Amino acid sequence: MTTTRRTVLAGTGATLAALALPTPLLSAAHAAGSAAGADDTTLLRTRWHTLLTGGPGLDTAEPRIAAAIARIDRAATSALKGLDPSRTDGLWPDLTSTAISNHVTTSFKRLATAATAWAVPGTTRYGDPALAELLGRGVDWMLEHRYGPGHVRFDNDWDWEIGCALALNDTAVLLHDALGDDRLTRIDDAVRHYTPDPNLWRADRQIATGANRVWICTVVAVNAVLRGDGTDLARVRDALSDVDGGGANSVLAFQDAGAGTGEGFYSDGSFLQHYKHPYNGGYGKELLGNLSRLLNLLDGTSWELTDPDVANVRHWVTDGFEPLIARGDVQHGVCGREIARSSKQGHVAAQTVIEAVLRLLPGLSGADADRFAALVKQWITEDTHRDFLDVTDLASLVAAQRLLASATKPRGTLVxxxxxxxxxxxxxxxxxxxxxxxxxxxxxxxxxxxxxxxxxxxxxxxxxxxxxxxxxxxxxxxxxxxxxxxxxxxxxxxxxxxxxxxxxxxxxxxxxxxxxxxxxxxxxxxxxxxxxxxxxxxxxxxxxxxxxxxxxxxxxxxxxxxxxxxxxxxxxxxxxxxxxxxxxxxxxxxxxxxxxxxxxxxxxxxxxxxxxxxxxxxxxxxxxxxxxxxxxxxxxxxxxxxxxxxxxxxxxxxxxxxxxxxxxxxxxxxxxxxxxxxxxxxxPVSTVAASTAVHAVRRAADGLLAANFWAAGQAGELTCDGPAAVLVRPRDGQVEVAVSDPTQLRDRVVLDLDLRGYKVRRADRGVAVARGRSGTRITVDTAGLHGATVSLTLSRS
Known part of the structure; x- marks a missing residue:
C-alpha cells in the first residue's frame, strides 16, 4: 500500500500538535519523523520513555504536575513496601503463589511503579542509585524464580504473555541505562520466550484477536525497540492489519464483513470481545489505549501504519465511545466483568479513553482535529465526580493542560x-x-x-x-x-x-x-x-x-x-x-x-x-x-x-x-x-397496543406513533407484516418514518399506513413506496442491514 497514516488522517496539524502530547515527544521525536534518525530504535525508546514519564522539561513546580509527581512518589512507596530480593518464596510476602499467575504480574507491576519514580524528575527517588540497584536485583529474582525460559507457566496465559511482559518492558525502558547489557538481554529473552509473535498468543499459539492482538503487538514492539530489531517492528505493523492472515483478524478493519472471529469494532460503534460479549468499556478501551501508544511510537518511521483502515480509529471514538460516555462514566452494560473490580469504578474506563484520544490528536487536522479537541475538553470538564487532571499520567496531564488552556470550546452537552x-x-x-x-x-x-x-x-x-x-x-x-x-x-x-x-x-x-x-x-x-x-x-x-x-x-x-x-x-x-x-x-x-x-x-x-x-x-x-x-x-x-x-x-x-x-x-x-x-x-403519551403481537404508544403533542411488532399486527393507522420496530411522526405537513428489523433475519419489512395521497420526498436506499389498499404501502429491504434503521419522509402529492 502507498497510502500512509499521515495522508489518511490528513497530516499532523501544528496547532493540535502543540496541544497534544508533551513537547519533547512531538518536537524531538515526531518532528524527526522525516529524518533518517526516525528509524533509530534509540529514538523510539525515548518516545516510549516520554509516554511513561512525561519526558524532559517538565515544570515540576507547576501545582498539577507537582501533585502528579507526588502521586508517583506515594505509589512507589507503597510498591516498595516489603520488597526483599533475599526471600526465597517471593519478592513480596503477599505475592508468593506459584499457582496464581496474577502474583507474577503484580510483582512486575510493582517493580515498574518504583522504576517510574526513579525515572521522573522531582520525585524523592529520582536517579537514586540504591533504588536502581534494588530494582535490578528484583528483576534478577523474577527472572531466576518465576519468569522466562525454563519456568513453567501456570494459571492465566494473559499474565505471562501480556501482563508480565508489558510491565517488564516498561521497567527495562525506565531503568535502561542502569540495568546493564547482560540483564537487558535476559529481559529480552524472557519476554520473547512467552511473546515471540505479534499474531499469536496462548500456549497453544492461537490467533490473537481484538484487544489481545494489540496488547501482544505492544509487547513485541517495545521488546523490539529494546533490542533494536526493525524486523520485528515491521511484523508488529503488519500484525495490526493481520497481513499474514489476509486481514481476517485486522484490528483496524470493521468486523462487519470480516472472516475472523468478529472480535473488534463494528461500523455501528459496537465492540465485541470473547466472541459475543459487548466490551467497549473493557477490552475496547484497552485496544484504543494501546493502539494510540503504538501509533505514537511508530509515527514518522518506516514502520508506521500504512493501512488505510487506520482512519477507522476516528469512528471508534465518535461512534464507539462518545455515545456510550455519560459525564465521565462509560455505560456499564458494555464494561463486561470489569464492573466487578473495585479498581475500575469511579470513571476509570473513561480516563483510558480520554488519554487515548489525547494521543491521537497529533495525527489529526482540520475539522477532525477541532472536533476531537472539543470532545476531549467536554469530557474532562463535565466530569465533576473525578477530576481527570488529578488521576492521569504525566504525559496526558501535560497534553490535557495545554488543551484546556487553548481557545478550543467544549463540544457541549450530548443530545x-x-x-x-x-x-x-x-x-x-x-x-x-x-x-x-x-x-x-x-x-x-x-x-x-x-x-x-x-x-x-x-x-x-x-x-x-x-x-x-x-x-x-x-x-x-x-x-x-x-x-x-x-x-x-x-x-x-x-x-x-x-x-x-x-x-x-x-x-x-x-x-x-x-x-x-x-x-x-x-x-x-x-x-x-x-x-x-x-x-x-x-x-x-x-x-x-x-x-x-x-x-x-x-x-x-x-x-x-x-x-x-x-x-x-x-x-x-x-x-x-x-x-x-x-x-x-x-x-x-x-x-x-x-x-x-x-x-x-x-x-x-x-x-x-x-x-x-x-x-x-x-x-x-x-x-x-x-x-x-x-x-x-x-x-x-x-x-x-x-x-x-x-x-x-x-x-x-x-x-x-x-x-x-x-x-x-x-x-x-x-x-x-x-x-x-x-x-x-x-x-402526554397513551398506549395504543400492549399485546403479544405489538406494543405501541402515541404522543399527544404531535401524534407520533412508536411501535414494536413482535409479529404481524396493527397499531392505529399502522399495519406491519411481521417483526419490526417502527416510528411514524407527522411533522410540518410531512410524515417521517423509521423502521428496522430487530431480529436481523428478515429480507424485507412491509408497512401499510392509513394515509392517502402521499409520495416519497426522501428515502434511504432499499425503500419502495406504492399505493396500497388502505393507503400507502412501504416496503423496506432489510437484508444484510443487521438491525440498522432505515428512514424515509413522505409528503402530500
Whole structure:
C-alpha cells in the first residue's frame, strides 16, 4: 500500500500538535519523523520513555504536575513496601503463589511503579542509585524464580504473555541505562520466550484477536525497540492489519464483513470481545489505549501504519465511545466483568479513553482535529465526580493542560439517541440525563463471569436500565457489590437466587432485540423478547424513548414456576432519607422500611425523578441499607472489607407462575414532584397496543406513533407484516418514518399506513413506496442491514 497514516488522517496539524502530547515527544521525536534518525530504535525508546514519564522539561513546580509527581512518589512507596530480593518464596510476602499467575504480574507491576519514580524528575527517588540497584536485583529474582525460559507457566496465559511482559518492558525502558547489557538481554529473552509473535498468543499459539492482538503487538514492539530489531517492528505493523492472515483478524478493519472471529469494532460503534460479549468499556478501551501508544511510537518511521483502515480509529471514538460516555462514566452494560473490580469504578474506563484520544490528536487536522479537541475538553470538564487532571499520567496531564488552556470550546452537552444493533444496547442522551438499555439475543451473550469475577451478573442484559443523572457517582462508590443483583432497574426476573456465575456466556433463544431511531432526533423504539436463562420465563419488553419521557411497556409475562417481578427502580441514594412520595403522600424515610401500594398513579423520588402509571398499578417499595464485600462478586480481585450503601427499590410483583402479565409506566428522569403529579393527571403519551403481537404508544403533542411488532399486527393507522420496530411522526405537513428489523433475519419489512395521497420526498436506499389498499404501502429491504434503521419522509402529492 502507498497510502500512509499521515495522508489518511490528513497530516499532523501544528496547532493540535502543540496541544497534544508533551513537547519533547512531538518536537524531538515526531518532528524527526522525516529524518533518517526516525528509524533509530534509540529514538523510539525515548518516545516510549516520554509516554511513561512525561519526558524532559517538565515544570515540576507547576501545582498539577507537582501533585502528579507526588502521586508517583506515594505509589512507589507503597510498591516498595516489603520488597526483599533475599526471600526465597517471593519478592513480596503477599505475592508468593506459584499457582496464581496474577502474583507474577503484580510483582512486575510493582517493580515498574518504583522504576517510574526513579525515572521522573522531582520525585524523592529520582536517579537514586540504591533504588536502581534494588530494582535490578528484583528483576534478577523474577527472572531466576518465576519468569522466562525454563519456568513453567501456570494459571492465566494473559499474565505471562501480556501482563508480565508489558510491565517488564516498561521497567527495562525506565531503568535502561542502569540495568546493564547482560540483564537487558535476559529481559529480552524472557519476554520473547512467552511473546515471540505479534499474531499469536496462548500456549497453544492461537490467533490473537481484538484487544489481545494489540496488547501482544505492544509487547513485541517495545521488546523490539529494546533490542533494536526493525524486523520485528515491521511484523508488529503488519500484525495490526493481520497481513499474514489476509486481514481476517485486522484490528483496524470493521468486523462487519470480516472472516475472523468478529472480535473488534463494528461500523455501528459496537465492540465485541470473547466472541459475543459487548466490551467497549473493557477490552475496547484497552485496544484504543494501546493502539494510540503504538501509533505514537511508530509515527514518522518506516514502520508506521500504512493501512488505510487506520482512519477507522476516528469512528471508534465518535461512534464507539462518545455515545456510550455519560459525564465521565462509560455505560456499564458494555464494561463486561470489569464492573466487578473495585479498581475500575469511579470513571476509570473513561480516563483510558480520554488519554487515548489525547494521543491521537497529533495525527489529526482540520475539522477532525477541532472536533476531537472539543470532545476531549467536554469530557474532562463535565466530569465533576473525578477530576481527570488529578488521576492521569504525566504525559496526558501535560497534553490535557495545554488543551484546556487553548481557545478550543467544549463540544457541549450530548443530545442524541443511539442504538447498537451489533451488541443489543441503546443510549438515550438528553440535556439532563442519559439512559442506557442493556439486552441480549441469539447474537449476544448475557454477561461474562470468568476467572471468578462478576459472579452476580445474572440479569445485566435482561432489560437492565441504567439512569445517569447529576449523581455522577451513582454507579461508582461500591454500587455493584451492594446493589440487589436480583432487582436491577428495568429487568423482569424470576425472584430466585441462582448459583454464582450461573448462565454466564449464554445467548438467548430469541432473535428479537433492538429497535429503530428517527434520525436527527431523540426519538427511539427499543425492545427485547426476553427468554430468561434457568427458567421458562418469557417477557416482551419495550422502551419508547420520547425525548424526556421513557415509556416502559411489557406484555406476555409468563413463567411456569417461581415469583416474577419487574423492577421499576433500584437507586443507590446520595441521601439515605431522600423523599419518596406516592400519589402525593410522603412515605416514611426510615431505614429498612417497606410497603405495598394499590392503584398507584404517580411516584416521585427526590433527586431522581418521577414514575407515572397510566393504569393504576400495585407497587412494592423498599428502603434499605445493603452491606456486602467486593469479594462477594469477585473472588480474584475482591477484598473482604464490608461496605454499606442505602437503596430505594420499586417493583411490580406479578405473582407466582404468572400468565400473560404486563406493565406500563412513564419514566420522567429529573422531573420534580409537581411535574410528576401533572403528568399523572394528564399523561402526554397513551398506549395504543400492549399485546403479544405489538406494543405501541402515541404522543399527544404531535401524534407520533412508536411501535414494536413482535409479529404481524396493527397499531392505529399502522399495519406491519411481521417483526419490526417502527416510528411514524407527522411533522410540518410531512410524515417521517423509521423502521428496522430487530431480529436481523428478515429480507424485507412491509408497512401499510392509513394515509392517502402521499409520495416519497426522501428515502434511504432499499425503500419502495406504492399505493396500497388502505393507503400507502412501504416496503423496506432489510437484508444484510443487521438491525440498522432505515428512514424515509413522505409528503402530500
Amino acid at each position: 442524541t439517541h443511539r442504538q447498537f444493533p451489533r451488541m443489543d444496547k441503546a443510549m438515550h442522551h438528553r440535556a439532563g440525563f442519559t439512559l442506557g438499555i442493556s439486552a441480549y439475543s441469539t447474537r449476544i451473550y448475557n454477561y461474562e463471569s470468568i476467572q471468578n469475577e462478576n459472579l452476580h451478573g445474572w440479569h445485566l442484559s435482561d432489560g437492565m436500565v441504567l439512569l445517569y443523572d447529576d449523581d455522577l457517582g451513582h454507579y461508582s462508590e461500591d454500587y455493584w457489590p451492594t446493589v440487589d443483583p436480583l432487582r436491577l432497574a428495568g429487568t423482569t426476573v424470576v425472584a430466585q437466587r441462582p448459583a454464582n456465575a450461573a448462565g454466564q456466556r449464554t445467548t438467548s433463544t430469541a432473535d428479537w432485540a433492538g429497535g429503530a431511531a428517527l434520525p436527527g432526533t431523540t426519538l427511539g423504539a427499543y425492545g427485547q423478547d426476553l427468554r430468561a436463562f434457568g427458567s421458562d420465563l418469557r417477557a416482551l419488553k419495550s422502551w419508547f424513548c420520547l425525548d424526556d419521557v421513557i415509556v416502559h411497556v411489557g406484555s406476555g409475562i409468563t413463567a411456569g414456576a417461581g415469583p416474577v417481578e419487574t423492577i421499576v427502580e433500584n437507586r443507590k441514594l446520595r441521601d439515605a432519607a431522600a423523599e419518596l412520595t406516592v400519589d402525593g403522600v410522603r412515605a416514611p424515610s426510615d431505614t429498612d422500611w417497606s410497603a405495598g401500594y394499590e392503584n398507584v398513579r404517580g411516584v416521585h423520588l427526590a433527586g431522581t425523578g418521577g414514575y407515572v402509571f397510566p393504569n393504576p398499578t400495585a407497587l412494592r417499595a423498599l428502603r434499605e441499607q445493603r452491606t456486602a464485600t467486593w469479594r462477594d462478586i469477585n473472588i480474584k480481585y475482591g477484598t473482604d472489607t464490608p461496605v454499606t450503601r442505602p437503596y430505594l427499590t420499586l417493583w411490580q410483583d406479578h405473582g407466582t407462575a404468572p400468565s400473560d402479565a404486563g406493565y406500563c409506566w412513564l419514566q420522567l428522569p429529573g422531573a420534580s414532584a409537581e411535574r410528576t403529579a401533572q403528568v399523572a393527571l394528564a399523561p
